[in-house]
Amino acid sequence: MSFWKKQPASNSSTTIGPVTKPSDSSQVATPLPDGYSWKSVSDATLVSEFLSINYSDDDSLMICYRPEMIRGLFGLSSFRSAYSLGLFHNHKMVGYIFGKEHTVTEIGRILGVNFLCLDRDHRNLKMAPLLITELTRISYASSIHYAIFANGEDRGFAFTALSYFHMPLNVPRLRPLIHIPGNFKQRLFSIRKTTAIATRDNLLVAAELLSNSNQRMLFSESFTPEQFVEEFTTRPECNYTLFNSTTSEFASFFVLDTKCLKTGNTFRRAYLHYFSGGPEIVEDALCYAQNTLNLDLFDVLDMGRNETEIIDHFGFLPGTGHLFYHLFNYSVGLIGRSRVNFVLF
Numbered sequence: 001m002s003f004w005k006k007q008p009a010s011n012s013s014t015t016i017g018p019v020t021k022p023s024d025s026s027q028v029a030t031p032l033p034d035g036y037s038w039k040s041v042s043d044a045t046l047v048s049e050f051l052s053i054n055y056s057d058d059d060s061l062m063i064c065y066r067p068e069m070i071r072g073l074f075g076l077s078s079f080r081s082a083y084s085l086g087l088f089h090n091h092k093m094v095g096y097i098f099g100k101e102h103t104v105t106e107i108g109r110i111l112g113v114n115f116l117c118l119d120r121d122h123r124n125l126k127m128a129p130l131l132i133t134e135l136t137r138i139s140y141a142s143s144i145h146y147a148i149f150a151n152g153e154d155r156g157f158a159f160t161a162l163s164y165f166h167m168p169l170n171v172p173r174l175r176p177l178i179h180i181p182g183n184f185k186q187r188l189f190s191i192r193k194t195t196a197i198a199t200r201d202n203l204l205v206a207a208e209l210l211s212n213s214n215q216r217m218l219f220s221e222s223f224t225p226e227q228f229v230e231e232f233t234t235r236p237e238c239n240y241t242l243f244n245s246t247t248s249e250f251a252s253f254f255v256l257d258t259k260c261l262k263t264g265n266t267f268r269r270a271y272l273h274y275f276s277g278g279p280e281i282v283e284d285a286l287c288y289a290q291n292t293l294n295l296d297l298f299d300v301l302d303m304g305r306n307e308t309e310i311i312d313h314f315g316f317l318p319g320t321g322h323l324f325y326h327l328f329n330y331s332v333g334l335i336g337r338s339r340v341n342f343v344l345f
Contacts, residue, residue, distance in 0.1 A: 003129045009157045009326065013333030020329060022145035030134040032087075038134060041086040041096065044070040047115075050093055052259075055117045061178075064257040064266065069238045073100065076230060082138045083111070087118075087131060094119045097131040099139060099147070104342065105214060105222045107330060111139045112344055113149040136328070147328035150344050158324035160219070160303075160335045165316035167298040169290040170267075174297060177260045177267055184317065189287035192280065198243035198250060203229045206243060206250035209276035217304065218339040219332060232273075239273070240293075242284055249277025251285040254345060255295065269297035272306070273343050279313045286314070304341040 008019040029038055041047055048067040056062050073079065078101045087095030098115040113135065118127055139147065154161070168174050171186045198206060207228035214220035223231065232241045232252050239254040252273040259266045270289045275281060289295040300306050300316055301323065310316065325340070 003132075004155045004157070008329040009155075010331045011157045011159045011327075011334055012331050016331055016333060018145070018330055022140065022329075026137055027141075030130055030137060032130065035089055037088045039086045039088055039093075040081040041084045041093070042074060042081050044068075044074055046093065047084070047096060047098075050096055050119075051115060051117060054119050055115065056261075060261055062259045062261055064259055066237065066257065068235070069254070069256070072235050072238050073098075076100075078227070080142065082142075083135065085131065085135055085138070087122075087127060089122075094122045095127050095131055097135050099135055101144065102148070102342075103222045104148075105220050106218065106332065107146060109144050109146075110330075111135075111144050111147040113147050113328075114344055116149075146330040148325060148342070148344070149328070150323045150325055152322060152324070154324045155326055158326050159332050160325045160337050160340050162301045162303055162323045162325070162337050162340075164319035164321040164323070165300050165302060165311045166319050167286060167300070167314060167316050168296070169286070169298055170294075170296040174267060177263060177265055178297075181317065187314075189283050189290055191284045191287035191291075192244060192246075194246040195242050195244040195281070195284040195288075197234050198232070198241040200229055200233070202243035202245070202250070203232055203241065205248060206232065206241065206276065209248065209250060210274055213276045213305075214341055216339075217341045218335050220341040221343075240285075240288065242281065242288060244277070244281055244284065247277060247280070249275075249281035251275035251277070251281045253285055253289065253298070255293070256345075258297075267296040268294075269299055270295050271343075271345060272298070272300045272310070273345075274341070279309055282310050282314070301343070303337050303343075305338070307338065 010019050045067045047070045048065050052064045083099035085097050086093045095118045099111045099113050102110050102112045104110050204225050207225045234240045241252040243250045253270040257266050289298055300310055
């Protein structure tokens with residue numbers, strides 16, 4: 001916490017905007033102890049393996065990022081190799097942090113920070129602040145002076161708080177791995193005949209639908225049409241976007257593996273990304289995840305319209321995971337979760 005007290009971070013509602021005036025970035029990399037070095041990492045397999053070993057979801061579960069998922073992030077036109085930052089000790093990666101450029105409608109260009117991770121031997125050596133400081137320096141050099149990150153606890157300046165909700169899709173498989181109420185009954189979902197994987201033309205329509213929907217939000221992500229097409233084109237085993245050609249609705253989700261640390265077994269879960277439409281398009285996505293992809297769990301954050309139109313409508317189960325969204329060097333005050341539509345993964 002002491003590190004963050006020294007950073008330009010605030011959730012004050014009295015001063016909306018930048019916390020400090022952006023300054024010129026240092027051209028000198030953040031100093032490291034002898035034997036350590038900074039390197040840009042473009043090897044998706046290396047990052048995937050490092051995260052799968054060290055990036056723990058909580059004490060009982062670990063999210064596994066497949067190389068295909070990391071490769072997809074590295075393949076985006078917005079990817080900057082300098083934002084894929086590895087900390088190395090004697091040529092072995094011992095720490096990692098990743099940044100992705102986003103555009104927030106209410107702010108402009110911003111860096112989404114994710115995957116902050118250290119191997120077990122370095123977690124008590126105060127290396128995490130060094131990773132954050134170096135990525136900040138690199139971001140400033142690219143004229144991006146604001147950042148967003150999510151954490152499982154409030155670092156003292158979160159601007160909104162979110163919770164995960166779950167829909168079990170394969171109850172028999174999940175019961176030995178995670179807690180499911182004994183009276184929960186497996187639901188079988190259906191998909192409309194006019195819903196299918198979105199084409200390029202569908203995605204261009206979906207981009208406009210999301211933009212219109214986000215006008216009701218106080219904090220949301222915006223895309224150019226081509227950015228939306230690039231990011232939401234379906235990549236098997238990674239992310240999927242469904243579109244209903246009759247009602248002009250869409251729903252997108254991404255897929256991650258989760259390892260149960262106690263048993264060593266792995267289950268597959270979908271995470272809702274963005275959608276526009278009514279509950280029907282979400283049921284289409286639930287059905288596709290359940291019957292076509294054979295996924296085990298479907299997760300939703302209670303942001304935006306999700307709470308009333310998805311979680312309550314379908315009876316999603318409350319999870320134990322929470323996310324606190326924080327801004328670096330920018331204050332928007334406190335925003336209720338129903339006015340936020342921004343997903344980090």
